[in-house]
Amino acid sequence: MVSSEAKSPRERYRAQVRAEIKERAWEQIAAAGASALSLNAIAKRMGMSGPALYRYFSGRDELITELVRDAYRSLADTFGAASQAGADVAALAHALRGWALEDPQRYFLVYGTPVPGYHAPDDITAIASEIMATLLDACAALPSDGPATPFDTHLEGHRDWADGHPAPPAALRRALAFWTRLHGALSLELAGHFTGMGFDPAQLFAAELDDLTGLRSV
Amino acid sequence: MVSSEAKSPRERYRAQVRAEIKERAWEQIAAAGASALSLNAIAKRMGMSGPALYRYFSGRDELITELVRDAYRSLADTFGAASQAGADVAALAHALRGWALEDPQRYFLVYGTPVPGYHAPDDITAIASEIMATLLDACAALPSDGPATPFDTHLEGHRDWADGHPAPPAALRRALAFWTRLHGALSLELAGHFTGMGFDPAQLFAAELDDLTGLRSV
DNA sequence: TAACTTCAGTGATAACCTCTAACCATGGTG
């Protein structure tokens, strides 16, 4: 994805500043969450005054949308790289957990509380289905795990979201379980709901993963 | 002076206004999320001007904390009522889903993206463990489901969070699985990550629940 | 080289927001 075309110096400058704005934005988000992101504060910290940022982003919303896009892209790339390296479902799970722990607020930007009425642009949902496709590949490679469930038959008739992926219903079912269960464990961990409870979140995650891959342990 | 009964008319008026403030706050949160909650807008809608609200809440933070407290309380009561009525794990799960769908933003106030650095006051965490206790009761009543898992033995040595509850490790494990799995399915559903995917979130939830109660289906 | 065009960054301004301070009216209580 390194497009190093010979652009005009102006364009390179512009790209550079845009990148630095996003850099500062991520710092702010990591420190105080996305809701506390302030264009003004970013500008001040970059040594320029407020309205200058509007040359680079049409407003706060566009900046945040861009950050969400980058977050999705980052996860898709992480999954893609793992898949390229021959990762199975378990390896994908660990990649996911590593990615989440690396920057919890980035995770929440993707999977956290949504703003009512907000709809992500199409290119972002495209990245989401890219992620899902990678997951489906891994789930299709899993050994079969018993007779079809009622939910399998439901999915059989509602598999539009798999977007033509040839995975059998059981794989679709397991991809969804992968997603929802690991998100459940991960988001509660990142949100701090386990702090002070004493047990090790990593072991809970591992147990859930074992269950998903057929080693029933939870 | 806190003689429980007969309150002065002033105190009753005060309670009334506080309640209406929270009412409006919930409306705003449902419409645009907690981050868009504005004291000013609430005041205007109540026909009084801005600073008046500070007679009732020391600031935005206290109002939000109060709403979070009410949300926890509401869930604890829902669980408590179900439990009182003899609810098993499945009934608790349906109570949870009903409660969540009733007001998604209320759910996210409890289980959504946290603000870095924010720590809930003790009385709120107390309500959280009340909820957990109810869940543990139900899980302890579940029939045993096979040999102890590695995670069971980990929990055996880290069961402080159960707060003296006599449930066996397998019950602790299943309570955690109940919590994380249903939260995973529910939060993704409420956040709209399933919209447009075609399948029915209720069936996914039901499948996860069946799995939790021993009817392996996911 | 000189003239022209494009564009980044500026300050001023409007419209919000939270929250403090000072002030006033009123209703319950001594």
Next chain:
DNA sequence: CACCATGGTTAGAGGTTATCACTGAAGTTA
């Protein structure tokens, strides 16, 4: 009746997003 705690007001400090007209510098073209 007099008092004063209580709940409301306006004014204002300091923050935010965002728009506007303007300047000055950089890039482009004749």
